[in-house]
Amino acid sequence: MCELRDVLDRVGDKWSVLLMAILGGGPRRYSELRRAIDGISQRMLTLTLRSLERDGLVLRTVAPTTPPQVSYELTPVGKTLSTEVSTLIRWAERHREYVSVSRRIYDAK
Amino acid sequence: MCELRDVLDRVGDKWSVLLMAILGGGPRRYSELRRAIDGISQRMLTLTLRSLERDGLVLRTVAPTTPPQVSYELTPVGKTLSTEVSTLIRWAERHREYVSVSRRIYDAK
DNA sequence: CAGGATCCTAGTGGATACTG
């Protein structure tokens, strides 16, 4: 049951899904990710990438140059999770109106 | 973009998914839910149910008896979210071994 | 460039006690 918690936590955390969505477009470097994601702190970018890497969802590659060039990309398994999540995103799009109306009704009391 | 955050937060919070999974089996009363979910506090059970109700995912019905009987059930839209999430659960089952092996490898350094 | 190290705050959620 706890591997389920892991996955749900991953989907629910603030940056993982967004990060995987961007990496779905192909490999990106650290600084590219930082620029692409408005509002993320260096700390959280690094932490989230490390966590994704640890779970085998993202691959980190260091080019031995100076200065170093580090690029990140989804692993095959990372891609499958990314597509699973995208069905959830479509659900959100289809039902956002319903949810917001429900809330207005609920809050009106 | 923010209705997406709402959905992801919902999936990522500690009790919503578990609660919806149980309600997927049909209407349940407050005390039934409390017993069914090991470890949930009254506070979080109430808060989570209110939040699901507010979003139109769960319907709350009060029978005017003494003592009151309150039952909860998934709305039609709540059911659709529940099935979407179940695909995520299947992903977790299929890849839990991969993830745990990845972690062991990562942690070994 | 790609981070690591610290400090600090806001929000999440548990424990407990009380109520119509």
Place this chain on the structure above:
DNA sequence: CAGTATCCACTAGGATCCTG
């Protein structure tokens, strides 16, 4: 039975500064 109210601990995450 089905909650509400309060207090408290823990953690996620932002800001800032430093480094190979």
